[in-house]
């Protein structure tokens with residue numbers, strides 16, 4: 473294939489070297505004369521292990537060119553890859569001026585009578601919606617109705633890390649290809665041929681958002697590790713040993729567990745122990761801003777779920793809440809997010825019934841009893857049995873756990889809060 477790469481910075485140079493190494497013909501475009509001169513001479517303008525050698529090989533094998541201008545380079549091209557910078561603006565948003573500029577250049581240079589569309593793959597990190605709201609309109613303004621037949625817009629995030637960029641290019645953790653239809657792109661699949669990694673063919677916005685989620689998660693991990701490390705230091709605990717124990721748990725700690733958007737956290741342990749760690753951290757001066765934000769974030773999520781489930785409910789509507797305890801088949805109400813939800817529903821004037829067969833208010837004891845009556849004083853009057861739950865008519869049934877599967881509810885409207893992100 474002939475691949476034209478726009479932007480010869482860290483991402484673009486590595487892509488140029490690796491794509492040429494895979495046997496494709498590469499043209500690099502960048503307004504910087506120094507970068508173009510370097511690439512055209514088979515040298516890397518950036519320091520990145522392996523890139524220099526690959527560029528030099530590609531040049532001697534006749535598979536590498538560079539230019540400051542687009543000229544006619546797109547005429548025979550199969551794919552254009554955009555790797556221009558998206559630096560932070562003063563308000564934190566990405567500065568999209570280079571993206572807009574390069575999109576305009578491509579739209580003006582691409583011939584409207586092409587035999588097959590040019591695949592334009594964006595690798596720069598940019599806000600979800602950028603292709604739909606900024607880039608596609610630029611192509612439509614220039615190519616009019618022909619735009620969809622002349623260019624295929626793709627978002628293909630890059631997961632390389634500087635210093636190991638070449639290794640990461642050929643062994644990425646995943647390949648994400650976002651297209652407007654959500655279907656595979658033939659040209660992009662061909663470009664990634666021979667690279668062994670899970671491939672996700674998704675919509676453009678999901679692909680655009682991937683990098684934000686990944687990078688923010690990595691930042692959360694680093695900040696969390698450092699906060700734990702600071703607390704360890706203050707308490708004279710070996711942070712190294714704590715880390716060793718932590719990462720050895722690939723069941724609950726370093727795993728997909730607890731990462732799916734859905735229910736808030738709750739129960740007798742998590743909120744209590746997070747609050748206690750917050751206290752220890754503040755007591756010892758460890759300043760754990762991330763850990764300190766967890767309870768507030770969880771409360772915000774509970775409120776979000778409440779507003780989501782009640783959005784279309786009319787005043788005084790009848791609501792059945794299926795599952796009140798923290799987990800199905802238990803009667804542990806302590807810090808159960810469903811208790812908060814029931815209280816919010818009652819406070820807002822809805823007529824609430826609760827189905828949870830494991831709960832017997834007269835059998836609640838100790839802290840569980842105190843929690844139940846402090847947070848839901850009318851608990852005795854809210855509970856209904858299976859026959860009532862199945863026979864009564866409700867405006868909305870809210871499911872908080874798998875208990876709902878034990879009820880025959882016909883075609884009643886059921887909202888599952890564990891599925892509300």
Ligand SMILES: NC(=O)c1ccc[n+]([C@@H]2O[C@H](COP(=O)([O-])OP(=O)(O)OC[C@H]3O[C@@H](n4cnc5c(N)ncnc54)[C@H](O)[C@@H]3O)[C@@H](O)[C@H]2O)c1
Nearest residue numbers: 478479480481482483501502555556557558570574596597
């Ligand atoms: N650096 C990384 O490790 C990394 C990893 C993944 C994703 N990204 C993302 O990739 C994008 C590029 O990152 P980078 O570090 O390579 O940036 P960079 O600043 O090193 O390079 C950007 C290049 O784009 C060029 N450019 C600007 N306008 C142009 C135009 N109209 N035509 C052609 N070239 C133009 C600039 O001259 C510059 O050489 C960013 O959005 C970044 O967030 C970076």
